[in-house]
Amino acid sequence: MSETGRPRRTAVDAEDYRRVSHELWEAMAPGWERWRAQLADALTPVREWLIRGLAPRSGETVLELGAGTGETGFAAAALVGDDGGLISTDFSPEMVAVARRRGIELGLSNIDYRVIDAERIELDTGSVDGVLCQSTYMLVSDPAAALAEARRVLRPGGRLALSVWGAPERNPWVSIGATILVERGHIPPPEPGTPGVFSLASEDRTEALLDGAGFGSVRTAHVPVRFVFRDLAAYERWVLDVSGPLAAVVRGLPDDEREVLRARLTEAFAPFSADEGYALPGVALCAVAS
Numbered sequence: 001m002s003e004t005g006r007p008r009r010t011a012v013d014a015e016d017y018r019r020v021s022h023e024l025w026e027a028m029a030p031g032w033e034r035w036r037a038q039l040a041d042a043l044t045p046v047r048e049w050l051i052r053g054l055a056p057r058s059g060e061t062v063l064e065l066g067a068g069t070g071e072t073g074f075a076a077a078a079l080v081g082d083d084g085g086l087i088s089t090d091f092s093p094e095m096v097a098v099a100r101r102r103g104i105e106l107g108l109s110n111i112d113y114r115v116i117d118a119e120r121i122e123l124d125t126g127s128v129d130g131v132l133c134q135s136t137y138m139l140v141s142d143p144a145a146a147l148a149e150a151r152r153v154l155r156p157g158g159r160l161a162l163s164v165w166g167a168p169e170r171n172p173w174v175s176i177g178a179t180i181l182v183e184r185g186h187i188p189p190p191e192p193g194t195p196g197v198f199s200l201a202s203e204d205r206t207e208a209l210l211d212g213a214g215f216g217s218v219r220t221a222h223v224p225v226r227f228v229f230r231d232l233a234a235y236e237r238w239v240l241d242v243s244g245p246l247a248a249v250v251r252g253l254p255d256d257e258r259e260v261l262r263a264r265l266t267e268a269f270a271p272f273s274a275d276e277g278y279a280l281p282g283v284a285l286c287a288v289a290s
């Protein structure tokens, strides 16, 4: 046990987590490519907040971590121009390949695509002007180490813009399904201090981690988003294709448990019925730090 009374994660647990998470995201890459446009559309308010916060200038070098399909970094690439550049990275080579295909499709020429782990950034100290990281820090094994790495590679005066997911009750697009899976005994309840979709939802915790990583100035905001699905079948396909750890669990459920999940979701999603089908709200905790 740690001094907080929580079970202490060992180095072996952390390495196991990294290996499993890496395999999982490699497997998710085709799904993220299929849903790229819908994901980019739903996350537009977050992407726009991060880009405004980072404020990339012509000639600067911006590093994106956990880039997924690459969209957020591509918005920065347009602003730094050909005198600057974007280093678009992810720890999954399959995801980097997805981002590269998208960057080529967009005709972007100032991008260096690399496989990089946010916890061990293989770049020189003080070598970039900005770091972008959307929806990834809550998934890394050791966010304190990852944020310290971002600080290390930033030049003095450089900025970090990040987003993580806010509180579960403000993110029914994911928390409803996760709660049902816990109640049915398919996943354990989230353990404080371990990686997961809501592990950095507390503004105080995220600010303390940024402070601990050496960022002296931090500004935060809660940014609302909306995920729209034509019907429950579309939501189920989306969960199976993109939802990281939850996708693996749902894929492994027997047919009768899938039916129970559908019935429970139909009930719980009723308040979110909309003209388009279901409109499920969410809130991202965004921060810009320097």
Ligand SMILES: C[S@@+](CC[C@H](N)C(=O)[O-])C[C@H]1O[C@@H](n2cnc3c(N)ncnc32)[C@H](O)[C@@H]1O
Pocket (backbone or CB within 6 Å): 021, 025, 026, 039, 043, 065, 066, 067, 068, 069, 070, 089, 090, 091, 092, 095, 116, 117, 118, 119, 133, 134, 135, 136, 139, 140, 141
């Ligand atoms: C939820 S997705 C977000 C993707 C993209 N940033 C977006 O918002 O659309 C998380 C991404 O982080 C990547 N990832 C997870 N752990 C990582 C790590 N330790 N280092 C770098 N990338 C990581 C995954 O491969 C995945 O592409």
